[in-house]
Amino acid sequence: MLTIGEVARRAGVATSTVRFYERRGLLTADARRSGQRRYHDESLRRLVFIGMLQDAGLSLDDIAGVLGATHVADWKAIARRRLGVLDAEITRLQRARDYLEGALLCRYDHPATECRIMGQEIDRRLATADVHPT
Amino acid sequence: MLTIGEVARRAGVATSTVRFYERRGLLTADARRSGQRRYHDESLRRLVFIGMLQDAGLSLDDIAGVLGATHVADWKAIARRRLGVLDAEITRLQRARDYLEGALLCRYDHPATECRIMGQEIDRRLATADVHPT
DNA sequence: TTGACACTTGAACCGCGGTTCAAGTCAAGT
DNA sequence: ACTTGACTTGAACCGCGGTTCAAGTGTCAA
Numbered sequence: 001m002l003t004i005g006e007v008a009r010r011a012g013v014a015t016s017t018v019r020f021y022e023r024r025g026l027l028t029a030d031a032r033r034s035g036q037r038r039y040h041d042e043s044l045r046r047l048v049f050i051g052m053l054q055d056a057g058l059s060l061d062d063i064a065g066v067l068g069a070t071h072v073a074d075w076k077a078i079a080r081r082r083l084g085v086l087d088a089e090i091t092r093l094q095r096a097r098d099y100l101e102g103a104l105l106c107r108y109d110h111p112a113t114e115c116r117i118m119g120q121e122i123d124r125r126l127a128t129a130d131v132h133p134t
Numbered sequence: 135m136l137t138i139g140e141v142a143r144r145a146g147v148a149t150s151t152v153r154f155y156e157r158r159g160l161l162t163a164d165a166r167r168s169g170q171r172r173y174h175d176e177s178l179r180r181l182v183f184i185g186m187l188q189d190a191g192l193s194l195d196d197i198a199g200v201l202g203a204t205h206v207a208d209w210k211a212i213a214r215r216r217l218g219v220l221d222a223e224i225t226r227l228q229r230a231r232d233y234l235e236g237a238l239l240c241r242y243d244h245p246a247t248e249c250r251i252m253g254q255e256i257d258r259r260l261a262t263a264d265v266h267p268t
Numbered sequence: 269t270t271g272a273c274a275c276t277t278g279a280a281c282c283g284c285g286g287t288t289c290a291a292g293t294c295a296a297g298t
Numbered sequence: 299a300c301t302t303g304a305c306t307t308g309a310a311c312c313g314c315g316g317t318t319c320a321a322g323t324g325t326c327a328a
Contacts, residue, residue, distance in 0.1 A: 005304060010260065015305085016287055024285095034294055036305050048256050049247060056230040060285070066246050075246040079234050086231045090224060096190040097220045100213050112200045112209040113183060122182050126144065139274060149275085150317055158315095168324055170275050194315070 001031060001038040011047040018047065024060055026050055026067060057089075058082055135165060135172040145181040152181065158194055160184055160201060191223075192216055 008015045018037075021027040027046060029037035046067070053063045062078050069075040099121075106115040113119075142149045152171075155161040161180060163171035180201070187197045196212050203209040233255070240249040247253075 003304075014287075017285085019307095020286055034305090036294080045253075045256050045260070046247060048259050049252065052233075052252070052255060052259070054285095055226075056234050057227070069245055072240060072242065072244055072246075072249075076238055076240075079238055083231065083234050083238070086227060086234065090227050090231065092189075093191070093220060093224050093227070097217065097224065099186075100190050100217050100220065104210055104213055104217070106206060106210075108206065110206055111203055112206075113180065115206075118183065118186070121186060122179050125182050125186070126179070137274075148317075151315085153277095154316055168275090170324075188315095
């Protein structure tokens with residue numbers, strides 16, 4: 001049985017994080033010794049698993065859903081939804097990346113607002129602004 | 135001269151956002167009429183420009199740096215730094231994406247923690263955990 | 269003149285994922 | 299007996315990028 005300090009260290013998180021997850025219902029201590037939490041290896045694996053899902057960008061609420069799923073279809077729905085968001089995000093970042101790289105091509109010594117490349121993009125956005133009225 | 139409502143609408147942000155940017159020193163009203171802010175087209179362009187930089191993932195502090203730069207080298211340094219972070223982020227998301235897609239290949243009707251693919255990854259992470267002690 | 273509506277301010281609040289703090293308990297070693 | 303160090307709790311706080319609120323002022327048309 002691992003203490004909270006051990007389980008946190010082996011999973012690579014802070015002890016405060018483990019307690020926070022318990023508050024959020026993601027993890028429960030398997031026992032108490034004089035009030036102190038003790039964990040099975042099983043819980044350590046669960047903690048690592050939470051970290052994996054976080055790396056994939058799932059929110060703690062989503063993770064709770066995955067952990068609480070009794071059937072594969074339940075958590076796969078969450079994963080698929082995230083996959084879609086992830087794809088959109090990657091595309092967006094890719095565009096931002098290419099745009100920034102283009103901006104670096106600006107020559108001459110002037111502030112950013114006077115850069116020709118940026119100026120054109122500003123005009124483009126202003127022109128299409130009325131297409132998406134708030 | 136545009137009112138705050140107009141400038142916000144044309145830039146596609148809320149009026150509260152425009153005031154917030156003013157507090158942060160990103161934007162200044164060009165005039166006041168009976169206490170109300172008025173803006174030149176120049177400021178509208180500046181507001182749009184802020185949105186562009188936000189799309190590229192720059193923080194408001196970074197954006198203040200770009201706007202305050204008098205020489206091209208100053209803002210390019212910020213852009214280059216963000217470009218590096220962006221590349222790392224894209225790579226990370228790509229890996230997460232591929233991982234999630236792999237997880238969807240799990241067969242049979244069981245909870246996520248019992249999935250063989252996930253279980254292997256958990257073991258891998260636990261095994262290498264000691265390499266990065268906290 | 270009345271009503272509708274946009275504007276003004278500072279302060280408090282939001283979600284997210286935790287961290288930090290104070291004040292205390294408990295077990296082990298010397 | 300005393301120290302050391304890890305643990306306990308609830309509550310408050312963090313950064314970020316704003317939003318919302320209350321209470322008031324200004325503008326414009328009928």
